[in-house]
Amino acid sequence: MPFGTSILPNGSIHFRLWAPAAQHVELRLENVTDNEIILQMHPLADGWFQIKTSPLQAAPGTLYHYRLDGGIDVPDPASRANPQDVHGPSQVVDPLAFNWQDDAWQGRPWHEAVIYELHLGTFTMEGTFRAAIQRLDNLVELGITAIELMPVADFPGTRNWGYDGVLLFAPDHSYGTPDELKTLVQAAHARGLMVLLDVVYNHFGPDGNYLHAYAPQFFSERHHTPWGAAINFDGDDSRTVRDFFIHNALYWLEEYHFDGLRLDAVHAIIDDSRPDIVEELAAALQAGPGQTRKVHLILENDANTARYLKLGTIAAQWNDDIHHALHLLLTGERDGYYADYADRPTRHLARCLAEGFAFQGEPSAFREGRPRGEPSGDLPPGAFINFIQTHDQIGNRAYGERIAMLAQQKPLQVALAVLLLAPSPPLLFMGEEFAAATPFKFFCDFHGELADAVTEGRRREFAGFRKFADPAARAGIPDPNDPATFVRCKLNWDCLDEPQHKAWLKYYRSLLTLRRTYVMPRLSGMDGDAEFELVGASGLVVRWRLGDGARLTLLANQGDDPVEGVLDFAGTAFYLSQPDLPEFFAEGRMPPWCAAWFIEEAQL
Template sequence: MPFGAHLLPGGNIRFRLWAPAVRQVELILEQDDGKKTILPMHSLADGWFQIETSPPQAQPGTFYHYRLDDALDIPDPASRANPQDIHGPSQVVDATAFIWQDDAWQGRPWHEAVIYELHLGTFTSAGTFAAALQHLDYLVELGITAIELMPVADFPGARNWGYDGVLLFAPDHSYGTPEDLKTLVQAAHARGLMVLLDVVYNHFGPEGNYLHAYAPQFFSDRHHTPWGAAINFDGKDSRTVRDFFIHNALYWLEEYHFDGLRLDAVHAIADNSRPDIVIELAAAVQAGPGSTRQVHLILENDANIASYLQQGTLAAQWNDDCHHALHLLLTGESDGYYADYADQPTRHLARCLAEGFAFQGEPSAFRAGQLRGEPSRHLPLSAFINFTQTHDQIGNRAYGERMARLAPEKSLQVALAILLLAPSPPMLFMGEEFAAATPFQFFCDFQGELASTVTEGRRREFSGFRAFTDPAALASIPDPNDLATFEGCKLDWDCLNQSRHQAWLEYYQGLLALRRTQIMPHLPGIHGGAGFELIGATGLIVRWGLGDGTQLTLLTNLGDEPMEGPLHLDGAPLYLSQVDLSGFLSAGRMPPWCAAWFIKETQL
């Protein structure tokens, strides 16, 4: 990396910092005896400062920071480890010290993706990389092929969702050491599991970001985000800024052997250059680690820019359209962005299953009539990740309720039969597979005025909802900074000893086993543009031609009333949500809340 502390052959260490807004930088090394060594760094061209040390001045494990203009001590923005949190010194890490044993691992093809999103701090009671390792065999048995970690970049305090990271190269110390994270990735690979990492390239967190003090060129005065200053990807001096984030992506993929990245909220990245940072980053990944093994890049993009997904360097996007339509059908909730799907939720869902996006350039009433999205019918359905739950969709609710508490059990089971067997890659959120009773709420660990601002802002978000017009109800919304809020979100694995939770787990296992054996082998080469028919307000038929010509058909009724209609069955039954459903369908009748899958393989 051109940034940070880099161990050279022979034991010397090169320290580099881009600080174009200061006159001088000193390297402060903390010795084992408590003494500090102060070394002036050499000023280079274009705002760079550099120094090379030799043993025993610095070595792996040495703590260090930079002193700016004799006034401010800062951690390394490219710190590989910051064990004393974001305001403390950085620590030199030997990137080559870990002995990898996954040389034979080449990743998995994208059509095999079954994703499991998890938050490390709440996935286990210990909340560490090491503790997560203990559940890898469980995930394999469930039918998962890819773990997606919410962001691990160093954030303020001891707990956070991860989207307030400020040291983007340092795994947060509350989860463990860099070696612990590498051990987790390696153990996952040994079990055939891909590991994906959520990264945030649209903003820095509100505490501990010192870049404004010495490199304000990192930020744009022309663009803004909902979370603070926008990153300067297209203004003066943006080349170094772009390189910082591109190297961060390469760092996680190469140094930690991650199998892919999920780029958070790229719709909040303002970049008028061509190619923009998303395309340039993706190209660098494919020319680098992606040239020797299978690496997958995933987007979160509320703007539904389908053209990103046809570049050939980006695997897929989280499909919020599919979630929103299905959520409305399951719960009847039509507040906020759900209002855009209230007119024809079954049609919106059908379009997602068959064509990718529901909004492909149509006006969004929630966005004051703004046109949203681009045509996506031509894209392969593997480019759209579907789900009923994510950290966002649960955690952005006032109380963090999961779907098992919001939707009737029968209806939710039908929805899962649709999403887990449809051609698009499905994603689960940790604990949903056993109907976890614990919520997933918004939590953080800020201090002082910032903590009060976040708590008040959280409650203000819900003040316009009818359920919170009463001040007492508003005050009952959990305080994000309260340790109890975080602790209450930790998964209760002991509940699997109860029959109800075990039954849910077995239901998920059964569907994913069906996907793995009966559907997944036919997916390579799948294209877009499946056909769909609507039957009344809640009936739906979707027909897909899979990659090898196999025909897959879904018949479903997502309403509380039976539906009559011409139902042309073709193929062998693959899944029936009710024992006697085939007889109903042959008579042209779909009972309430049902799903039936049929498959017709090509005769060679």
């Protein structure tokens, strides 16, 4: 890796920093005897500085800073560990010291993905990598095949969603050490679980990012994002910037054995070059670790850009459309982006199930009439990750309410049967499987003026919602910087002894068992051969051709009133929300809030 530190065979440490705006750079070492050593780094071409230290000067565990032009001290932007937080010194880490024992692990095929998104700090009361290992067996028993970690890159303070990371190679020390993260990944592999990591390549956090001081070329003056200047992926000196992020992606897959990455908000990655950074990164992952094991790249993309999913190097994209349609049907909420789905929510849902995106180029009223999306009907269902809850969709509510707090039980159970048994890979957010009563709110650990700005900005975001039109109502929105906001979000696993939560867990397990038995073995080789039809105001029928040639059919009513129509179905029912549904369907009727799944074997 051209960035950061590398340990040479003779025990010397090679330090490299790209600092094109600096005249000279010094390496400040805190060695094993606690004596400070200051060494002048050697300038190279194109803004690089480097130095090799002797084993007596630096070794694994040594803390170090870079001093810029005799002024400020900054951490290594490619620090592998920063035990004193983002403003403190970096630490030399030997990437080969961990004793990996997962050589037999080759990953899992994408069609087996059942994903469980979790936040390390709130997944357990301890909030650490090691504590998370204690819950892996729960996830295996549930039917999960992949865990997806929200970003772990070093962020300021001790609590954050992770999207304010500034040291993208350093696991945040509040969760544990690099070796403890590797231990978590290895423990997951031992249980047959893939481990995916959420990474943020569209911006750096607002506190602790020193790149502006010595490498302003990391940022673009031509492009801007909601967080300020965009990352420079297509301007002068962008080659080094692109390499930084590509090596970061390879680093997580190679040094930590992650099975894949989720790229956050690629619609905010602005790159006019071809191939753009998303395409180049995807190709690099497949040409690297993807040559020897299964590696999966996932996107979040509000623009519904289907072309990325047709490259053959990207596994899937989060499908916000299906969440929005289901959420509106379950709650009736029509504020904000839900307004785009209020006209025909059942059609939007059915189109998502059959074709991927609900918006495939149609104008979006929420986006002031601009077209959104690209045609996606020819893509296989595996290209779309479906969910009814994520960190975004819960945490971006004012009070962080989960769907079980907002929807009635029967409609929610029917919606889950639709979601978890459909061919697309489903994603659960931690705790939803037992209807956790704990919220998931927005939280962070900023201080001073930045903390005040974040708190007030958070409250202003809700000014357009009727419920928060009154400033006094907005003032009651929890302060994200209050430590209590974070603590209230920690999952209470003890509630599994309570009947209500135990019943929800049993229901989720039963659905995922059906998926594993009837659906998952038939998914490999599926294409975009699906169709849907609407029945009355809230009924739908969706049919897919599975990879083995069988026909999968869903009949569902996602409304409070019965609907009537010609209902064509055949095959064996493997899920019925109520046992008498076939009789109703034979009469051309669908009761309120019902769902049924049928498989018809291929005709030889």
